[in-house]
Amino acid sequence: GAGVSQSPSNKVTEKGKDVELRCDPISGHTALYWYRQRLGQGLEFLIYFQGNSAPDKSGLPSDRFSAERTGESVSTLTIQRTQQEDSAVYLCASSLRDHQPQHFGDGTRLSIL
């Protein structure tokens, strides 16, 4: 498809388990962003990639969160030892370059039991 693709669309897991969320950006987009949206809240920035380097990780809430990106393509966001407060929709976006409008995927809805 031509848009940003995220998988899985829904994930339910037990507290303490690790989860891995995947994002396939639009081909050719050098910038990739991860956001989190908790229920009733706005978008919370997590991390930004330019190519496969992450110049801005300032939004990662704890060291349980990490992200990688392969070249200018797929990115994975990993949450270790999940907690209930990690329950949220995790959104990925990409843009042709930094400072360009971002194109979003439909998100992964993560529920921690």
Add this chain to the structure above:
Amino acid sequence: DQQVKQNSPSLSVQEGRISILNCDYTNSMFDYFLWYKKYPAEGPTFLISISSIKDKNEDGRFTVFLNKSAKHLSLHIVPSQPGDSAVYFCAASGFNAGNNRKLIWGLGTSLAVNP
């Protein structure tokens, strides 16, 4: 510390009338502003943007106005259509102290356009 504020969580208008969504910001370093629309269970979709060197940008039924002295921007939708019913997010972009460009989001305004 909400740097981008959308003070109206919801707005209801009649089909055919004008919808005006407001956004206030506190950081004078923001130089680029965007509006996104979000339907349930979908990611936000870029709608329209404006650079700080302009005070108006128009795209079809959508117009964004920027008042830098008041640190205020607004999105006008005219005429409003039922399909415009969605959550609208205002976002502002600028460099932070670490020289990284950041995009700061408002909490959104839920617009309902009634037939």
